[in-house]
Amino acid sequence: MILTPQSQLLERNINIFEQGEWLFINPSDAYFLDALKHKNVTVMHQYFDIFSECVRVISSSSFDSRDITKEGFEVVQKVGAHTHHFTPFMCNEHTHTDVLIFLPKAKSHFQMLLRMAAGMVGQNGRIHVVGENKGGIKSAAKLMQPYGVTHKVDSARHCSLITTIVEQPHLAFEPEAWLETDTYEIGNTSWPVCSLPGVFSHGELDKGTKLLLEKHTSGMSGNVLDFACGAGVIASYLMLTYPHLKMQLSDISALAIYASAMTLAANGQSATLHAANGLYGIEGNVQHIVTNPPFHTGLKTDYTITKRFIEDARKMLSQNGTLQMVANRFLPYPGLLSEHFPRVLTTAQTTQFSLYQAA
Template sequence: MLSPQSQLLERNLELFDTGNWLFINPSDAYFADLLDNKPATFLHQYFDIFAESVRVIPSCEFDSRDVSQREHGFCIEQKASGHMHWFSPFIPAEKTFSDILIFMPKSKPHTQMLLAMAHSALSEGGRIHIVGENKGGIKSVAKLTDKIGPNQKIDSARHCSLVTVMPETTGPAFSPADWLTESEYEVDELTWEVVSLPGVFSHGELDEGTRMLLKKGSDRLRGRVLDFACGAGVIGAYLLKRFPHLDMQLLDVSALAIYCAARTLNANQQSACLLAANGLHGIERNFSHIVTNPPFHTGVKTDYTITRRFIEDSKQRLASGGTLQMVANRFLPYPGLLGDVFPQTHTVAQDTRFSLYMSTTG
């Protein structure tokens, strides 16, 4: 089903008849079908839409040392229906386009980073286009782009707007290092480094739910441990500092998160396996423990279907006697969802905002 942003673009398909187009973070996998027989490239920073678009890659695995050594991280390329799809945190170096269309993210700093990246990848006389929901910040585009060039609203429908920016000069070279934030965190007198970027969960700060998980979570960890929805690698790097013997694996849907997790591990002289996947779909290996501060409570609505699927998949991926340790907003009905799947679940810690649950396979 086309998202509201894609429905707006469907009204303006003639815009894509000419030019060398790059689309950044399409909000669904079906917009590309509207561009049949039109050359186009898609940059996906989110693995779920990438995998659905190319329909052949259930998950990707990376070595954190390899990712951290490359300025632009990684780029997985896949052709589908005549289009090129990239799963990557950034536009590959030296690639240029006459037109770049950004599906506007919720985070303003993330939008600013995407605009700087797009500006640097434009050929001479190129244009930047932004499509977004009216409630999602699209009205602030004029302020965000005033240093790039004048803008013009092209269309508005489905509670979304499409804006075109005409840069007045060529954009400076884009360097991910200019956007990285390096922080030192401390929990129970143990300190470690965290490297983050705009668009990654809890950018530049230690989330209080994560702090609870690290302080109150089980210290009886062994074997292969999965940091699910790892973000910048906060949990995984802390656990490796505390338990260097662990076979730590970090998973996220976001290419930016995977890039930052690699940088975080490198900053702490650590290494681990990094996984890109849509939830646990496409992950065949088993784990002794799964630890997570999942993103299911973000946004206006909470999708309990996604939560239940993750809980069910977690039980399937845990070895006998394995544990799922999950911190979440206290008001969410996770004890019931966990109790429906796991034979044993109890609340480890709780405050006015968060609860930490531990479920055991038995």
């Protein structure tokens, strides 16, 4: 059991959780909550890895994109006195006295979570934020100021815990106010893409993804998986280009699953969506995997995600199947790919990105 620095700081202040109706948003590990086994708490997870660790029974969750409406989706699991929700957002109004947010990486994501929290606690409710000093906790205090005066509760382990009492009344969170739709263009194809703060490359076409779409090996057929799908950019483009494809999309993020469903709907498309930690729990074989995979865990470069993905991708691909992957040129992926695939080609390159095909 390894507690993150944020959780270690919270353990120092465990008494603050004794009073009130608490909601935790995006805990950084699955173990801090063990110290609160006796207390009824609600936990909102936008990331499937920690949700899965907390509930210990769900390896992945799959959805038909047509079943995800603008109102969102959720997977709920009760563990003792704790109720865990895997969901992109919660639109409850005045249901809690206290909300604790684990600081996300993106400023706009944090602003969205603050607005969500304000609706749930209402006037005179409390919003608390814990985060690493190098992760922007100091600037987070400034972003909290529109809701009320902030003060620091404690600092330790290079982290800080800050809190504010909400001064004004707030209505329930409205996801449509935060959902952004942009039109992307590749060659003669233009198509709408929907996104929310916290989704990879929110509001813009990532340069690596653009290279993949422009230079991917054509002639795909059969079952295709868009791994780490983000807003569904790759899948929606491929389905426009090759309408006969049977697409699947996967991501660890509930925000990405939701955004992808909205993107597919905006293009008159449908597909199977998997919420999963890597490829774990996704069953069946596919002919092709296309991906612009993550190489960060929080603030750190993390190759273990991609190492495990490459190994699992080889097992998931059918005979003569291909993996097409774009990545930053500085990442050591040709060697990692060669450990599991007999043939690895660099099919396109820019000063920043490389596109690989492995078979």
